[in-house]
Amino acid sequence: xxxxxxxxxxxxxxxxxxxxxxxxxxxxxxxxxxxxxxxxxxxxxxxxxxxxxxxxxxxxxxxxxxxxxxxxxxxxxxxxxxxxxxxxxxxxxxxxxxxxxxxxxxxxxxxxxxxxxxxxxxxxxxxxxxxxxxxxxxxxxxxxxxxxxxxxxxxxxxxxxxxxxxxxxxxxxxxxxxxxxxxxxxxxxxxxxxxxxxxxxxxxxxxxxxxxxxxxxxxxxxxxxxxxxxxxxxxxxxxxxxxxxxxxxxxxxxxxxxxxxxxxxxxxxxxxxxxxxxxxxxxxxxxxxxxxxxxxxxxxxxxxxxxxxxxxxxxxxxxxxxxxxxxxxxxxxxxxxxxxxxxxxxxxxxxxxxxxxxxxxxxxxxxxxxxx
Numbered sequence: 001x002x003x004x005x006x007x008x009x010x011x012x013x014x015x016x017x018x019x020x021x022x023x024x025x026x027x028x029x030x031x032x033x034x035x036x037x038x039x040x041x042x043x044x045x046x047x048x049x050x051x052x053x054x055x056x057x058x059x060x061x062x063x064x065x066x067x068x069x070x071x072x073x074x075x076x077x078x079x080x081x082x083x084x085x086x087x088x089x090x091x092x093x094x095x096x097x098x099x100x101x102x103x104x105x106x107x108x109x110x111x112x113x114x115x116x117x118x119x120x121x122x123x124x125x126x127x128x129x130x131x132x133x134x135x136x137x138x139x140x141x142x143x144x145x146x147x148x149x150x151x152x153x154x155x156x157x158x159x160x161x162x163x164x165x166x167x168x169x170x171x172x173x174x175x176x177x178x179x180x181x182x183x184x185x186x187x188x189x190x191x192x193x194x195x196x197x198x199x200x201x202x203x204x205x206x207x208x209x210x211x212x213x214x215x216x217x218x219x220x221x222x223x224x225x226x227x228x229x230x231x232x233x234x235x236x237x238x239x240x241x242x243x244x245x246x247x248x249x250x251x252x253x254x255x256x257x258x259x260x261x262x263x264x265x266x267x268x269x270x271x272x273x274x275x276x277x278x279x280x281x282x283x284x285x286x287x288x289x290x291x292x293x294x295x296x297x298x299x300x301x302x303x304x305x306x307x308x309x310x311x312x313x314x315x316x317x318x319x320x321x322x323x324x325x326x327x328x329x330x331x332x333x334x335x336x337x338x339x340x341x342x343x344x345x346x347x348x349x350x351x352x353x354x355x356x357x358x359x360x361x362x363x364x365x366x367x368x369x370x371x372x
Contacts, residue, residue: 004143004151004199011150019367023322024148024290026078027252030229031201035077036084037229038289039221039249042095044087045069051092051100059101063244066094070248095222098245102215106132110239112161112211113277128161128212135159135180137172137208139191141200146292146324149231149254153200155191156180157207162235163270165342166298170333173208185219192220196228202252206233214242221249236281237271243281247288255282256294260308264301268345279312286317296326297357300344306357314364323368325361327354 005012014020021028029035045066051059076082105111106120116126123131135158142154156169159177167174183191192203205217211234221230229251236255238246257278259265265274285291295309306325313323331339331346339346361368 004141008143008147008150010147014147020148020322023320023367024252024292027148027202027229027290030227030251033227037227037251038074039095039224039230040084040227041070041074041077041087042098042249043093043222044084044089045073045094046088046090047092047094047097048090049092051097054100056101056104059097059104063094063097063101066097067244067248070094074248094248095218098249099215099219099222101241102218102245105241106215109212111214111242112237113239113273114161114237115239126212128209129159129177130212132215133182134184134188134213134216135178136183136188136191137180139195141195141198142204145204146254146322148292148322149202149204149252151200152202152204152231153192153195153228154204154206154233155188155195157205157210157213159212160207160209160235161211161237162209165268165334166329166331166345167333168328168330169208174333177208183216185216186223188216188220189223192224192228193226196226200228202229202231204231204233204254206254209235211235211238211242214245218245218249232285236278236285237274238277238281240280243284247284250285250289252289253285253291254294255285255291256296257282257309257313258296258298258305260301260305260312264305268342279316283316286320291317291321292324293321294324294326295357296329297349297354298329298345299347299349299353302353302356302360307360310357310360310364310366314366318364318366321367323361323366325354325357325368327357 030037108117109120109126114127118124118126120131125131137156137158139155141151145152158172158180160173231252232250233254262274265271297306335342
């Protein structure tokens with residue numbers, strides 16, 4: 001038996017906190033097998049036809065109708081009015097519709113808001129450097145995540161749609177993104193099953209960035225036959241279409257909310273319209289499942305980033321989420337090589353900076369540091 005609870009006793013103690021239990025209720029119930037993961041519900045909703053025979057416009061219409069039905073069924077399952085076993089096993093399901101839409105999007109890719117429009121199925125590569133293939137660099141039980149998530153069945157995908165100059169996972173996201181093991185949907189499902197069977201509380205899709213691999217991840221759920229919460233650990237630069245495909249399959253969100261303005265996002269991560277895209281997606285996510293938001297405090301960025309990020313959370317979704325105000329920043333990747341180009345973030349945080357960030361969170365009434 002794993003002794004993770006000796007290394008991380010807070011992963012047990014955290015569930016004594018009523019606020020954590022309240023805000024992560026759905027995830028907690030799925031984690032404990034008291035409720036079925038959302039993808040398992042999707043597999044029980046009858047699409048009524050073969051999705052491959054429909055046009056993309058028809059697929060989206062069917063998807064939207066099934067999403068409404070999902071909301072009704074999910075509500076009944078949440079309130080114990082209905083169980084998964086009472087639902088039939090259709091030939092073609094809501095999940096099949098999602099899988100087919102994702103494959104069509106690959107023909108002119110817009111999984112993220114770069115909206116490259118390249119045909120990844122034919123071998124073209126977008127901003128993410130990926131064609132249709134998915135690469136996994138590692139998969140294991142992660143003991144360093146937030147307490148409610150440990151042990152987390154973490155799957156690290158190669159490549160990313162950001163170009164963060166301080167990237168902490170630069171080796172798999174920036175420098176050698178395609179050096180992982182190529183996996184198809186079936187193999188990815190087997191990885192998830194093994195992680196769950198050996199004690200993982202969740203399946204943590206991360207990287208790099210999971211978004212470019214949406215098609216493989218969705219299809220893997222078709223073959224996954226164990227109940228396990230699906231966790232989306234992302235920069236949240238997803239397109240609206242991707243959020244629609246995700247929101248009825250993700251049981252807990254773990255987004256990064258890095259920047260408080262577009263200027264910093266473009267200068268440090270090469271991203272346009274960051275604020276508008278990410279805040280839009282955080283609202284969608286907060287309405288669909290529990291969420292722990294990560295905010296990595298950057299040196300010299302308290303006023304331009306930390307304060308507006310925490311203020312937005314407080315004004316919009318603070319009663320629905322937990323927030324991890326993170327002090328782990330270190331100058332990695334390009335910043336470590338060329339500190340003179342980014343002098344503002346060329347050092348670690350000072351203790352006064354992280355304490356100021358905590359003080360801002362307290363002033364705004366945000367429940368932060370869910371690790372402890």
